[in-house]
Amino acid sequence: MTNKDQNTEEIIKQAARKVFQREGFSGARMQVIADEAGINKMMLHYYFRSKQHLFDVIFEEDYTTLMAPLAIHLRNPELHVEEQIILFVRGYHDTMIKHPRLPLFLVHEFAKNPHKILEMAQKSIPVSKSEEPAHPKLSATTYMDQIEKGKALGHYNDVDPRQHAVSMLGMCTHAFISRISVQTAYEMTDEQYMQFLEERKEEVIDHTFRILMKPDYYKKWKKKYQKERQNEIDNTPT
Amino acid sequence: MTNKDQNTEEIIKQAARKVFQREGFSGARMQVIADEAGINKMMLHYYFRSKQHLFDVIFEEDYTTLMAPLAIHLRNPELHVEEQIILFVRGYHDTMIKHPRLPLFLVHEFAKNPHKILEMAQKSIPVSKSEEPAHPKLSATTYMDQIEKGKALGHYNDVDPRQHAVSMLGMCTHAFISRISVQTAYEMTDEQYMQFLEERKEEVIDHTFRILMKPDYYKKWKKKYQKERQNEIDNTPT
DNA sequence: ATTTAGTTCAACCATATGGTTGAACCGTTT
DNA sequence: AAACGGTTCAACCATATGGTTGAACTAAAT
DSSP states (O other), X not given: OOOTTSOHHHHHHHHHHHHHHHHHHHHOOHHHHHHHHTSOHHHHHHHHSSHHHHHHHHHHHHIIIIIHHHXXXXXXXXXXXXXXXXXXXXXXXXXXXXXXXXXXXXXXXXXXXXXXXXXXXHHOOXXXXXXXXXSTTTOOHHHHHHHHHHHHTTSBOSOOHHHHHHHHHHHHHHHHHTHHHHHHHTTOOHHHXXXXXXXXXXXXXXXXXXXXXXXXXXHHHHHHHHHHHHHHHHTSOO | OOOTTSOHHHHHHHHHHHHHHHHHHHHOOHHHHHHHHTSOHHHHHHHHSSHHHHHHHHHHHHIIIIIHHHHHXXXXXXXXXXXXXXXXXXXXXXXXXXXXXXXXXXXXXXXXXXXXXXXXXXXXXXXXXXXXXXXXXXXXXXXXXXXXXXXXXXXXXXXXXXXXXXXXXXXXXXXXXXXXXXXXXXXXOHHHHHHHHHHHHHHHHHHHHHHHBOHHHHHHHHHHHHHHHHHHHHTSOO
């Protein structure tokens, strides 16, 4: 008669997600996951066969539902780089504020299982027809191309798009990956840190653009952008 | 008669460092460390009592000899912020190019053992007389103060020094912490990635200053800086 | 040469841990 | 109400793993 509560599987996944994100694969214990889920350890194997398989399911789900959608912005040819960046950075912060352990979890497990990188790249496909690079899902061609165009137009600084991308990513991830150190150093409470992250969202966008844009273009863009922000806020009554 | 080769201990530490950095505490196996060192597993306990103790020794040594000296630059009141940043970022890249797994290792273990953060802060003391903040060794008062001064003088943008510091740190760490993903995405060989990191060193300094400085001040500084660099290179014949 | 003490090892131990067994439970079908 | 089959559990198993034992080895000291 299939799943009495039709959600034991989901309960297990929630518990496993929590424990794996906190402890990593090798640090996680099946018994701890079972306790966290409030069920018998055997259920884990009944529903997911093995620790490895349960982990793979969680890892893939985390990656494809949380991380992959963000990367898509950077490959969206409908958007201008500036919009790509804004959507990516805001989306990143919004997602990770809800899942603060995710960045370190993904990075750590990718480091221990490099093969998963391309594996995940394959799976996070929202169907695309013709992208050429060897690993299309990992690349951000549109983003890179547009930066080159912006440079040619004299809007952007002469920055290596790859370096720029790594800087942007780093600015996004660090506040989450090194959260405990940062929070300790700044002597912040959890609430204060949440506030810090919320502010950081727009701050990172600003930093990213300061790196990318020539001063004149930056000023022009900033003026336009702040007007739009104001309209947004006005049209979003609480 | 003490250590036949007077370096068994050192051999063990080298092996343990390698394995712990690669696998993390919970992923590391004593047998693997022994094999890596080419000795009997019992030696590990003879010299270091337990896995936990061996780990603690490695962790503290890694932190105090490699990470802590870099942080000191940001607290050195003898230096101007710009010099602090240059020394920190260059030092960071030089150190981590030699120990590429260190950033992820430290971050991961700090996340699992937050208490180690203040513990390490205590130990990395090159003796100081009167610093006030609750956790002096974690703070970077001089750096923060000087940024406020630079803002008052109109040299710097109106940036939150804490946000600026996190951005700088993130730009430094990401190329190491997410190395495998970045290298895969850019389809680089190990040699190409080394080149990328070498270039990145000066690039991060540039990005950091673009975020911090007002355009005019940035231009002035850049000119002066490039002249100095040229002199350095001229005076350093290969 | 014998003693002494630090060093090294093969074999062993106890526990932790991922995984399995066999029976009980329970709603549905007949 | 009997049979069925998906679900749940307590107890169990095999192996992995951190840690220990006791003896052997080595080189300096006597």
